[in-house]
Amino acid sequence: DSGVTQTPKHLITATGQRVTLRCSPRSGDLSVYWYQQSLDQGLQFLIQYYNGEERAKGNILERFSAQQFPDLHSELNLSSLELGDSALYFCASSAHTGGGMNTEAFFGQGTRLTVV
């Protein structure tokens, strides 16, 4: 158990809909990362928050947004969903901002999103 909790574990929704994925980081970790994993693209970095502030942005679509709350949990909002958004979405947390020494990320079990 990594200590990172993601809910829900599975989500099936229709095209055009909006969903929210939730992540609780490990106790004490200030950084939260969101990744999308599909078979052809591998693990794609979406966005990172550190102590409530956005720190880095990756290949995140404009239809997607995220935030980190004062209690450090994070939500990833996906809207106007398309079939191609079907993927595994992972949240990871680390104690540090990322990039420096000892940037060890701990991953949740992921949310499998299926858009039909």
Place this chain on the structure above:
Amino acid sequence: TQLLEQSPQFLSIQEGENLTVYCNSSSVFSSLQWYRQEPGEGPVLLVTVVTGGEVKKLKRLTFQFGDARKDSSLHITAAQPGDTGLYLCAGGSNYKLTFGKGTLLTVNP
């Protein structure tokens, strides 16, 4: 854009064999990590290397960070079926942790 290229993409070997997988980039990273991922699960951190030329051993796994901090290798001795999984390398810099696409290793009994 920082890219990490992993090779080979797929590797299928017999139990007891040795293997090496590679992670290469044109960029310098301040740290490099190796993760293993099993189907339906999140990646699990195996090791972090931060110093150029550093070698770390974890039981039958040996990790090396290149002198220029741009590449790394993972060597497994006497592979076992339990080593089967997706091995991912990740480079850290500028607040981002960038992952390679991984090497899918299958160890057959």
